[in-house]
Amino acid sequence: MALRYMPGFGNDFETEALDGALPQGQNSPQDCAYGLYAEQLSGSPFTAPRGTNERSWLYRIRPSVRHTARFSPEDRPHWKTAPCLDDHSLALGQLRWDPVPPPEERTDFLSGIRTMTTAGDVMTQAGMASHVYVFNADMENDYAFNADGELLLVPETGAIRVFTEMGIMDVEPSEICIVPRGMMFKVSKLGPGEFRRGYVCENYGAKFTLPERGPIGANCLANPRDFKTPVAAYEDKETPARVHVKWCGRFFVTEIGHSPLDVVAWHGNYTPYKYDLKTFSPVGAILFDHPDPSIFTVLTAPSGEAGTANVDFVIFPPRWLVAEHTFRPPWYHRNIMSEFMGLIYGRYDAKEEGFVPGGMSLHNMMLPHGPDTMAFGKASTEALKPVKLDDTMAFMFETRFPQQLTRFAAELETLQDDYTDCWAGLERRFDGTPEGR
Ligand SMILES: O=C(O)Cc1cc(O)ccc1O
Ligand SMILES: [Fe+2]
Numbered sequence: 001m002a003l004r005y006m007p008g009f010g011n012d013f014e015t016e017a018l019d020g021a022l023p024q025g026q027n028s029p030q031d032c033a034y035g036l037y038a039e040q041l042s043g044s045p046f047t048a049p050r051g052t053n054e055r056s057w058l059y060r061i062r063p064s065v066r067h068t069a070r071f072s073p074e075d076r077p078h079w080k081t082a083p084c085l086d087d088h089s090l091a092l093g094q095l096r097w098d099p100v101p102p103p104e105e106r107t108d109f110l111s112g113i114r115t116m117t118t119a120g121d122v123m124t125q126a127g128m129a130s131h132v133y134v135f136n137a138d139m140e141n142d143y144a145f146n147a148d149g150e151l152l153l154v155p156e157t158g159a160i161r162v163f164t165e166m167g168i169m170d171v172e173p174s175e176i177c178i179v180p181r182g183m184m185f186k187v188s189k190l191g192p193g194e195f196r197r198g199y200v201c202e203n204y205g206a207k208f209t210l211p212e213r214g215p216i217g218a219n220c221l222a223n224p225r226d227f228k229t230p231v232a233a234y235e236d237k238e239t240p241a242r243v244h245v246k247w248c249g250r251f252f253v254t255e256i257g258h259s260p261l262d263v264v265a266w267h268g269n270y271t272p273y274k275y276d277l278k279t280f281s282p283v284g285a286i287l288f289d290h291p292d293p294s295i296f297t298v299l300t301a302p303s304g305e306a307g308t309a310n311v312d313f314v315i316f317p318p319r320w321l322v323a324e325h326t327f328r329p330p331w332y333h334r335n336i337m338s339e340f341m342g343l344i345y346g347r348y349d350a351k352e353e354g355f356v357p358g359g360m361s362l363h364n365m366m367l368p369h370g371p372d373t374m375a376f377g378k379a380s381t382e383a384l385k386p387v388k389l390d391d392t393m394a395f396m397f398e399t400r401f402p403q404q405l406t407r408f409a410a411e412l413e414t415l416q417d418d419y420t421d422c423w424a425g426l427e428r429r430f431d432g433t434p435e436g437r
Contacts, residue, residue: 056268081249099358167230346392
């Protein structure tokens with residue numbers, strides 16, 4: 001089934017799965033068409049300024065109060081929430097991992113979340129968590145919502161289907177999607193392949209939005225029309241089901257007798273959406289030098305302090321390298337922001353080896369990093385012809401808060417204990433002559 005989507009970022013959309021299900025001219029009719037219930041889902045305070053005011057009206061088979069009966073606590077030991085200091089290893093350093101291995105037992109998306117880092121404090125709606133998901137089973141009659149933040153999903157192995165209250169999104173590697181805070185959803189595998197793996201940024205703070213463009217102007221980078229919001233879709237299913245809730249870092253479950261994905265029509269601007277990273281139009285240095293990676297920001301979640309993101313989602317897409325008399329890869333640097341990186345496919349230009357698709361690196365607040373010895377050797381001597389970096393897609397979750405390692409991440413068997421050796425060959429080159437080499 002080819003799914004349908006509506007283009008635009010933050011638009012006020014409207015969609016109905018059954019003709020006439022959406023009230024016109026008002027939100028709350030006395031008696032809705034098809035016997036549906038009207039319900040508002042608020043993604044911002046009622047009184048937020050117009051530019052950031054988000055809410056949607058859902059017309060559904062049952063009101064959400066019927067989808068959450070009595071909550072019982074539930075254990076999800078691998079999904080951690082900030083602050084999570086007592087659980088993390090005290091080790092400090094530049095870290096890198098090979099991919100998290102696929103699960104051996106039956107594991108669905110929810111039980112397949114593995115938290116790598118947490119940052120900030122969920123109770124104050126500040127910070128984020130970097131997770132990996134690995135799963136091999138569909139959520140059939142298991143549904144979830146996360147009150148702690150929105151989820152940015154970044155598939156790496158295999159495509160997934162994300163069925164939300166407001167419609168269905170099929171998302172494959174190179175695409176990302178957002179499940180808003182509080183929205184019911186379930187995730188299943190799409191297409192062939194035993195297991196699915198990807199990355200997740202759980203954003204506790206203000207919602208992701210498009211970055212300002214400044215002097216770049218109205219076009220390029222992530223263009224609003226390339227964001228796709230699903231049309232209304234619903235399940236009319238009377239069957240034993242479970243709704244799992246994440247709330248202030250704790251998990252609860254409630255048993256119900258039907259699917260909570262029962263929204264037949266909706267309108268509003270608080271919505272899930274997906275985006276293909278291949279549609280990002282990178283802007284970069286076309287004469288010399290290496291700009292800051294902020295020019296590759298796809299989405300930014302502001303923290304309230306200008307230019308200081310709660311979390312930025314940044315990509316390193318295919319692009320031409322043309323800068324003259326320039327060391328073209330990332331420079332050596334130290335950053336007050338904390339950088340969690342992953343690789344969706346291909347190779348990353350600062351690391352010749354060791355950073356593989358599905359792998360991760362963590363360069364925390366103020367910890368030095370940059371190209372490995374091989375990348376330095378190559379980039380500082382190569383003839384500077386135009387070169388296309390092709391077939392590559394790396395990304396970064398960059399946050400103003402230090403990212404605290406979970407015990408899972410510290411003890412993961414794929415942690416590379418020799419990672420920092422990648423810089424061991426960077427010998428002293430200072431030789432007292434001004435010419436360089
Ligand atoms: O560390 C990294 O690899 C990410 C990164 C890339 C870049 O081009 C400049 C700065 C930066 O942090
Ligand atoms: Fe960096």
